[in-house]
Amino acid sequence: xxxxxxxxxxxxxxxxxxxxxxxxxxxxxxxxxxxxxxxxxxxxxxxxxxxxxxxxxxxxxxxxxxxxxxxxxxxxxxxxxxxxxxxxxxxxxxxxxxxxxxxxxxxxxxxxxxxxxxxxxxxxxxxxxxxxxxxxxxxxxxxxxxxxxxxxxxxxxxxxxxxxxxxxxxxxx
Numbered sequence: 007x008x009x010x011x012x013x014x015x016x017x018x019x020x021x022x023x024x025x026x027x028x029x030x031x032x033x034x035x036x037x038x039x040x041x042x043x044x045x046x047x048x049x050x051x052x053x054x055x056x057x058x059x060x061x062x063x064x065x066x067x068x069x070x071x072x073x074x075x076x077x078x079x080x081x082x083x084x085x086x087x088x089x090x091x092x093x094x095x096x097x098x099x100x101x102x103x104x105x106x107x108x109x110x111x112x113x114x115x116x117x118x119x120x121x122x123x124x125x126x127x128x129x130x131x132x133x134x135x136x137x138x139x140x141x142x143x144x145x146x147x148x149x150x151x152x153x154x155x156x157x158x159x160x161x162x163x164x165x166x167x168x169x170x171x172x173x174x175x176x177x178x179x
């Protein structure tokens with residue numbers, strides 16, 4: 007926000023979106039409101055708690071993130087991305103190579119076709135289907151990993167029957 011206050015064009019707006027897995031222990035809305043007021047940009051900074059991230063990523067003039075899969079939505083839409091952390095997609099020609107201070111006034115979009123090629127390599131060589139947010143997602147993840155490793159998931163079926171997804175803060179029995 008400090009960089010935005012010092013370097014973004016006067017007409018620029020900053021939208022900050024809460025992460026869907028944020029535990030709400032910290033009051034981001036209040037913090038952002040206080041910080042924006044202190045920096046004199048209160049009317050230009052907005053905080054949202056949800057929304058269609060794919061649409062937001064497509065409609066933006068640029069996205070700033072640390073290391074988030076949300077940036078891949080912006081890259082897929084051809085929107086400029088400035089990555090502040092170590093991200094697998096932070097490669098020359100894909101994300102903005104300039105400093106954050108310059109990004110506000112000169113956001114560089116990804117080279118046409120580069121994200122598609124990058125994604126094809128990831129899907130083919132690195133990614134597996136599944137997730138950690140539900141029991142079905144975990145089962146899909148395990149099946150996908152077994153297939154990637156060349157294992158027979160039928161022989162591993164008893165393990166799926168014993169699968170229990172442990173909620174955060176809960177101990178396995």
